[in-house]
Amino acid sequence: MATRTRRSQRRTEALSRERIVEAAIELLDAAGESGLTFRALSERLATGPGAIYWHVENKGELLDAVTDAVVADAVAVEAGGSGRAGGAASGSTGAGRAGGEATGAAGAGGAGGVGGLSGAARDGIQAVALGLFDAIEEHPWLATQLATQLSRSPWGTVAPRLFESIGRQVRALGVPEDSWFTATSALMHYILGAAGQNAANSASARALPPDVDRDRFLDTVSTAWEELDPDEYPFTRSLAPQLRGHDDREQFLAGITLILAGITVVHPPAG
Amino acid sequence: MATRTRRSQRRTEALSRERIVEAAIELLDAAGESGLTFRALSERLATGPGAIYWHVENKGELLDAVTDAVVADAVAVEAGGSGRAGGAASGSTGAGRAGGEATGAAGAGGAGGVGGLSGAARDGIQAVALGLFDAIEEHPWLATQLATQLSRSPWGTVAPRLFESIGRQVRALGVPEDSWFTATSALMHYILGAAGQNAANSASARALPPDVDRDRFLDTVSTAWEELDPDEYPFTRSLAPQLRGHDDREQFLAGITLILAGITVVHPPAG
DNA sequence: ACCTGAACACCGTTCAAGT
DNA sequence: ACCTGAACACCGTTCAAGT
Numbered sequence: 001m002a003t004r005t006r007r008s009q010r011r012t013e014a015l016s017r018e019r020i021v022e023a024a025i026e027l028l029d030a031a032g033e034s035g036l037t038f039r040a041l042s043e044r045l046a047t048g049p050g051a052i053y054w055h056v057e058n059k060g061e062l063l064d065a066v067t068d069a070v071v072a073d074a075v076a077v078e079a080g081g082s083g084r085a086g087g088a089a090s091g092s093t094g095a096g097r098a099g100g101e102a103t104g105a106a107g108a109g110g111a112g113g114v115g116g117l118s119g120a121a122r123d124g125i126q127a128v129a130l131g132l133f134d135a136i137e138e139h140p141w142l143a144t145q146l147a148t149q150l151s152r153s154p155w156g157t158v159a160p161r162l163f164e165s166i167g168r169q170v171r172a173l174g175v176p177e178d179s180w181f182t183a184t185s186a187l188m189h190y191i192l193g194a195a196g197q198n199a200a201n202s203a204s205a206r207a208l209p210p211d212v213d214r215d216r217f218l219d220t221v222s223t224a225w226e227e228l229d230p231d232e233y234p235f236t237r238s239l240a241p242q243l244r245g246h247d248d249r250e251q252f253l254a255g256i257t258l259i260l261a262g263i264t265v266v267h268p269p270a271g
Numbered sequence: 272m273a274t275r276t277r278r279s280q281r282r283t284e285a286l287s288r289e290r291i292v293e294a295a296i297e298l299l300d301a302a303g304e305s306g307l308t309f310r311a312l313s314e315r316l317a318t319g320p321g322a323i324y325w326h327v328e329n330k331g332e333l334l335d336a337v338t339d340a341v342v343a344d345a346v347a348v349e350a351g352g353s354g355r356a357g358g359a360a361s362g363s364t365g366a367g368r369a370g371g372e373a374t375g376a377a378g379a380g381g382a383g384g385v386g387g388l389s390g391a392a393r394d395g396i397q398a399v400a401l402g403l404f405d406a407i408e409e410h411p412w413l414a415t416q417l418a419t420q421l422s423r424s425p426w427g428t429v430a431p432r433l434f435e436s437i438g439r440q441v442r443a444l445g446v447p448e449d450s451w452f453t454a455t456s457a458l459m460h461y462i463l464g465a466a467g468q469n470a471a472n473s474a475s476a477r478a479l480p481p482d483v484d485r486d487r488f489l490d491t492v493s494t495a496w497e498e499l500d501p502d503e504y505p506f507t508r509s510l511a512p513q514l515r516g517h518d519d520r521e522q523f524l525a526g527i528t529l530i531l532a533g534i535t536v537v538h539p540p541a542g
Numbered sequence: 543a544c545c546t547g548a549a550c551a552c553c554g555t556t557c558a559a560g561t
Numbered sequence: 562a563c564c565t566g567a568a569c570a571c572c573g574t575t576c577a578a579g580t
Contacts, residue, residue: 014544050548185465196422246452251453261533549575552571553572
């Protein structure tokens with residue numbers, strides 16, 4: 001299911017569920033959630049709105065299919081460290097400041113020498129996590145969509161996909177079997193929450209006037225925090241300086257490091 | 272802002288932003304996101320749709336206000352262990368099997384005797400976390416709404432509110448100052464992700480035919496996992512048994528324990 | 543089997559008109 | 562200052578009719 005990103009058909013090829021999903025992703029990437037309309041979709045596919053209903057039950061099911069396709073692609077990075085696979089027919093918005101591939105990696109290796117961790121499994125978890133992080137950054141609508149779908153049907157197709165790819169790495173970590181569920185859930189929830197929030201930052205930054213770049217955006221938020229009511233928000237205010245010049249990706253990985261450390265402490269590897 | 276849950280006015284009292292938000296919450300609780308309509312809202316408030324626009328910019332702003340109100344209320348539990356505050360004008364669906372107030376608390380105290388943790392701060396974090404957990408369980412639409420709003424404006428009013436109440440507890444934990452941001456973010460993201468997902472479970476269970484109770488629901492999901500493709504989902508399949516008879520609340524707290532352990536290991540208390 | 547496109551019910555939002 | 566309610570533009574979805 002992964003990759004296969006060609007795109008040369010347009011009106012010749014017959015309509016298909018796959019083409020519809022592909023076009024839907026393009027619309028979402030280009031114009032956000034409100035940009036996905038059955039009319040816009042059918043125009044792009046050079047057909048009538050009714051035709052789409054032959055291949056897709058309704059808008060909800062279409063969104064589910066779209067979400068599943070993007071997640072499947074993101075998770076297909078699987079083994080290996082860097083080098084992303086395909087990108088599920090997107091195109092538009094590049095990965096932003098795509099420079100350092102997890103350089104520094106938030107003090108990986110574990111501050112304090114937390115023992116017993118398989119380094120490969122640790123890398124595996126980071127790879128999966130960054131795969132999702134990047135997918136959400138590339139498709140900002142994915143964060144909300146993921147929440148919506150996991151909310152609506154936790155037993156759907158997306159949850160097992162995420163669970164499987166994260167869980168395999170947890171198992172490889174040497175965590176005892178009766179803790180697999182807890183450890184995997186914790187990682188999954190953190191990844192979804194953090195990736196969603198962080199992607200939001202880039203999306204917002206991107207939405208600002210072009211001459212206002214990312215640093216300026218963080219400056220703005222930081223300033224907003226500094227202007228909060230001192231009585232109600234003393235803690236948040238005190239953190240405003242740390243917000244300036246913080247790196248999303250590094251922060252994200254630091255959180256993963258935290259959870260991995262917790263896992264190995266609370267559920268020490270059996271070996 | 273918290274509590275004040277009276278409700279006796281209906282058509283006599285003048286329209287106000289507060290009454291609109293209150294009515295919106297009732298509609299959302301009763302009929303989900305699709306139930307909140309400017310027409311339904313104005314009917315409930317015995318007025319015309321246009322009147323609402325005098326007090327509220329548009330639907331997005333209304334949803335923001337609604338989300339903020341519920342979160343403010345949930346977070347206002349603040350100190351103290353149990354005993355919830357008000358419940359932000361909801362009414363409908365009770366808290367489900369509201370029996371044990373965090374009994375057992377997922378082996379609190381820390382398996383293996385993780386040192387240095389202030390017990391009070393630990394309880395404080397659990398209280399905040401459970402406050403949000405319960406709020407989302409009571410208002411299932413909140414999960415999606417939270418994701419949407421944090422996505423749209425991470426510098427909005429909700430993020431600082433969560434950050435502040437979680438962060439204060441992190442500080443009380445004795446974590447060194449330069450790790451406050453990382454630790455607070457990790458907790459916040461986990462809480463949002465996990466609470467959302469778990470609330471989804473109860474919501475789904477509630478939506479099933481009334482004679483099908485929660486255990487039966489978990490059975491269904493568990494069975495679905497057992498029927499996944501053995502080649503693609505070996506790990507998830509192997510976890511199906513653990514899913515049967517697992518307790519959302521306990522699982523949620525176990526995750527928090529994990530992260531707290533990670534925090535104290537990676538960022539040991541200064542004292 | 544698959545596609546067309548007009549039609550329906552419904553929604554967010556606006557705005558001239560009222561008090 | 563605040564409310565009314567008809568009107569507008571747009572949306573998801575349906576369905577008789579075509580090929």
